[in-house]
Amino acid sequence: MYRWTYRIVVIFFGFFLLVNFELFANTEEDHTEQVAGDQTAGHNPEEQGEEEFDPGDFIFDHIKDSHEWHITEINHKPVSIPLPVILYSKTKGLNVFMSGRFEHGHATYRGFRLETSGENKGKITDEDGTMPLDLSITKNVAAMFFSMILLFLIFISAARIYKKNPVSKPKGIQSLIEPVVLFVRDDIAKSSIGPKYERFLPYLLTVFFFILINNLLGLIPIPPAGANLTGNIAVTFVLAAFTLFVTNFSGNRNYWTHIFNTPGVPFWLKLPLPIMPILEAIGIFTKPFVLMVRLFANISAGHIIALGFFSIIFIFAKMSSSMAYGISVISVLFNVFMVFVELLVAFIQAYVFTFLSALYIGMAVEEHNHGHD
Amino acid sequence: MDLLIPEIGIIFWMIISFSIAFFILAKYAWKPIVNALKERDTSIAEAIKDAEKARLEVSRLQTESEKILSQAKDESDKIIQEARDFKESVLSEANELAKKQTHKMIEEARKAIINERTAALYEIKKQVSELSVAISEKILMQELKDPDKQQKLIEKSLSEMKFN
Numbered sequence: 001m002y003r004w005t006y007r008i009v010v011i012f013f014g015f016f017l018l019v020n021f022e023l024f025a026n027t028e029e030d031h032t033e034q035v036a037g038d039q040t041a042g043h044n045p046e047e048q049g050e051e052e053f054d055p056g057d058f059i060f061d062h063i064k065d066s067h068e069w070h071i072t073e074i075n076h077k078p079v080s081i082p083l084p085v086i087l088y089s090k091t092k093g094l095n096v097f098m099s100g101r102f103e104h105g106h107a108t109y110r111g112f113r114l115e116t117s118g119e120n121k122g123k124i125t126d127e128d129g130t131m132p133l134d135l136s137i138t139k140n141v142a143a144m145f146f147s148m149i150l151l152f153l154i155f156i157s158a159a160r161i162y163k164k165n166p167v168s169k170p171k172g173i174q175s176l177i178e179p180v181v182l183f184v185r186d187d188i189a190k191s192s193i194g195p196k197y198e199r200f201l202p203y204l205l206t207v208f209f210f211i212l213i214n215n216l217l218g219l220i221p222i223p224p225a226g227a228n229l230t231g232n233i234a235v236t237f238v239l240a241a242f243t244l245f246v247t248n249f250s251g252n253r254n255y256w257t258h259i260f261n262t263p264g265v266p267f268w269l270k271l272p273l274p275i276m277p278i279l280e281a282i283g284i285f286t287k288p289f290v291l292m293v294r295l296f297a298n299i300s301a302g303h304i305i306a307l308g309f310f311s312i313i314f315i316f317a318k319m320s321s322s323m324a325y326g327i328s329v330i331s332v333l334f335n336v337f338m339v340f341v342e343l344l345v346a347f348i349q350a351y352v353f354t355f356l357s358a359l360y361i362g363m364a365v366e367e368h369n370h371g372h373d
Numbered sequence: 374m375d376l377l378i379p380e381i382g383i384i385f386w387m388i389i390s391f392s393i394a395f396f397i398l399a400k401y402a403w404k405p406i407v408n409a410l411k412e413r414d415t416s417i418a419e420a421i422k423d424a425e426k427a428r429l430e431v432s433r434l435q436t437e438s439e440k441i442l443s444q445a446k447d448e449s450d451k452i453i454q455e456a457r458d459f460k461e462s463v464l465s466e467a468n469e470l471a472k473k474q475t476h477k478m479i480e481e482a483r484k485a486i487i488n489e490r491t492a493a494l495y496e497i498k499k500q501v502s503e504l505s506v507a508i509s510e511k512i513l514m515q516e517l518k519d520p521d522k523q524q525k526l527i528e529k530s531l532s533e534m535k536f537n
Binding site: 158 | 405
């Protein structure tokens with residue numbers, strides 16, 4: 001017991017050192033980028049050391065997607081993994097190259113430019129001012145691939161043990177995943193869908209573990225983890241859209257009757273003005289919309305709070321360096337606390353998304369007889 | 374604000390990779406895992422049922438053996454009782470028979486004794502009467518020599534005889 005507690009403590013402190021390290025590096029990068037921007041604008045290089053630290057930029061640069069995977073910074077030079085850029089535009093056709101060509105936004109390649117400021121910051125624009133279709137393997141996409149590989153490794157290796165020995169007691173990786181799988185099966189799928197749960201179990205398990213593993217990876221600040229994937233609205237949008245499709249494609253007669261001819265509602269709410277049907281039809285979309293926003297907001301908020309605490313150090317550093325040292329202790333302690341909260345949130349959000357998806361599916365496949373009760 | 378606008382690139386990759394992840398995991402991970410869990414559940418349920426059945430069987434056998442045991446005990450008791458009864462009846466019968474036999478023998482002995490006594494008495498009486506006749510003869514021979522005496526004796530005898 002003691003040995004494990006010790007290990008966990010060491011791992012966590014390791015995380016925090018790394019978080020610190022990365023964030024210091026990030027601010028430095030921010031700094032140099034601004035320096036670069038100022039140089040192009042023709043400012044005096046002497047003044048650049050006094051550049052204001054902007055916590056907003058600092059936080060949102062981390063929260064948002066990026067075309068390169070920033071690792072650290074050595075002597076004001078960013079060290080990052082270049083990622084593939086895939087662009088399609090009507091005039092130039094399909095272009096595939098590595099993001100290293102942009103030299104962190106300093107260079108133009110094949111007429112494309114990586115914006116470093118302005119409203120299109122972080123996006124790739126064409127020289128003629130249009131926006132190409134950007135299907136690049138960005139930081140989030142790469143993180144997603146990594147999480148998929150992790151999912152495959154964990155679950156396919158576990159499945160192999162299960163196939164070999166279906167009735168023996170769980171061991172190794174089985175003991176790690178089995179309680180969670182059973183939880184999803186019994187407390188999410190079975191309890192909210194009912195007897196037909198087995199058809200939807202693979203979807204619910206995939207959603208649950210996809211969200212969970214990406215929430216957890218988001219807490220680890222070193223590549224290939226650390227991307228704010230489940231806090232990206234495009235990702236949550238797709239997950240919610242899948243739930244929307246699964247719900248509506250499996251909806252039975254009762255479900256559609258409930259929407260278009262809601263039982264137990266006075267007829268003047270349906271005719272001549274179909275108020276109830278319209279409301280119910282909106283409801284089809286609001287449910288997954290809420291799923292999308294909840295996951296996105298919760299995970300993003302966690303990242304923003306953690307980064308906010310670290311920003312405080314740099315804000316105080318502008319006043320005096322001793323104050324920054326003092327505040328860094330408090331800031332790190334708060335972040336330790338936040339990571340524990342975020343660990344909890346990672347599980348809760350995976351649970352809530354899956355549970356509500358199961359609930360919506362359950363409502364769509366439920367067999368109930370309004371006419372007889 | 375573009376934090377809130379889904380990027381088409383991520384949507385594109387997310388749809389593709391999530392679908393692939395779903396199909397691969399469904400086929401190679403969830404199916405075997407869920408099936409194995411189900412199989413384990415049923416095997417555990419069956420084992421519990423079997424154990425319950427075995428327990429019932431054991432208790433049934435136990436009651437049965439107890440029943441058989443008590444039956445055997447009853448039977449042995451009965452046999453012992455019967456033997457005891459038989460012994461008693463045999464004994465009493467033998468007793469009875471012996472008693473009867475003894476009785477009979479005693480009776481016979483008594484009868485024989487009576488007979489013997491009667492015969493002996495008869496013999497004694499005969500001898501006595503013979504002796505008395507002989508004695509009487511001798512006395513008479515003596516006495517009757519004198520006719521007086523004869524007369525007297527006759528008279529005396531006669532008077533005596535009256536009392537006998």
